[in-house]
Amino acid sequence: MRLNAWLIGGLLAVAQTANAHEDFTNLCHASSSYDLTVAPSSLQFDRASPSPRNVTMQAGRVSVDGIPLRLNTEDGDRIALFEDEVRALVPKAKAIADQGVDRVVKAIRTTLAAEFDDEETRAQFDRVLARRSAELKRRIADSTSTHDWQGDAFDRYTDAITADLAPLLTSAYAERAAAAAREGDLGAVLAGAHPGGLLTGVIAGDLGQRLAATLAPLRPQVKALCPSLQRLSELQRAVRGADGKPLDLIDIDLPRH
Structure with missing residues (x-):
């Protein structure tokens, strides 16, 4: 489900790898075709298609594509509980994402330290990683919508991280190749000759x-x-829309034994 997009997005934005995404998404066997925005007084679920495209919950009330549902007292209580559960879940997911950022940055630092023994080069990487990880934590903390980690917004952020790190890698490998050339090490020169894919x-x-x-x-x-x-x-299955069908904001696909 995209409720844990803060977790997935936070990890992917630093790591730029789909491995963590596959792992964490499958743990709960949960999915959703909706994005979620947590507003101060409401929860808003939206998707491009199919209908219903917008579901808004507010203090035990529900509107579907702008039309309020007529709910009995029990259904209203279920919706209010649903809202409470979501609001309690989001900060927990964000806290895990925060830990994930620290772990991912540490892994990057360890890898780069093994790759480059020059202290100044490692210091440059450390400064970029420290700035970017602090920024990412702020983004996670301030985020109120899974839209922040989808599509163009996500691509722009990962591109910005790459733009910070790639020149440092290119420069570091270029210096290594120049030193190798002075020493006559052709193999090392060729290893640093194609900086375009270094970060990847x-x-x-x-x-x-x-x-x-x-x-x-x-x-x-x-x-x-x-x-x-x-x-x-x-909770959602117990509440039915105007078409008589249960709300379908989250799907749980438990494995069969």
Whole structure:
């Protein structure tokens, strides 16, 4: 479900890898075709298609595509409880994302430290990583919508991180190649001759494996959120829209044994 997009987006924005996304998304077997915006007094679910495209919850009331539902007292209570569950779940997901950022940055630093032994180069990387991780934590803390981690907004942010790191990698490898050329090491010169894919190479190589290991300890915390998602699924099924069908904001696809 996209409720944990703060978690997934936070990790992916630093790591730029889909490995964590696959792992964390599948833990609770939960999904949703809606994005979620947590407003001060309401929850807003929206999607491009199909209908219903917009569902708004506010203090036990529901409107679907702008039309208020007529709810009995029990259904109103279920909606109010649904709202409370969502508002309690979001900060928990954000807290895990915050830990994930620290773990991912540490993994990147370890990988780069093994790759470059020049103190000034490592100091430059540290400054960029410190700035970007602090910024990312602020984005996670301030985010009120999963739209912040989808589509163009997400692409622009990951592109900005790449724009910060890629020149440093290019410069570091260029200096290494120049030193190798002075020493007559042709192999080392050729290894640094194609800087365009350097960042991708570092991310996809040793770091990719290191990320899987460094994020693994967060799995139990994510798994602990699954009962909340299950309760949300049960609450929504008890409330029916104007068409007589249950609300379908979250899908739980439990594996068959």
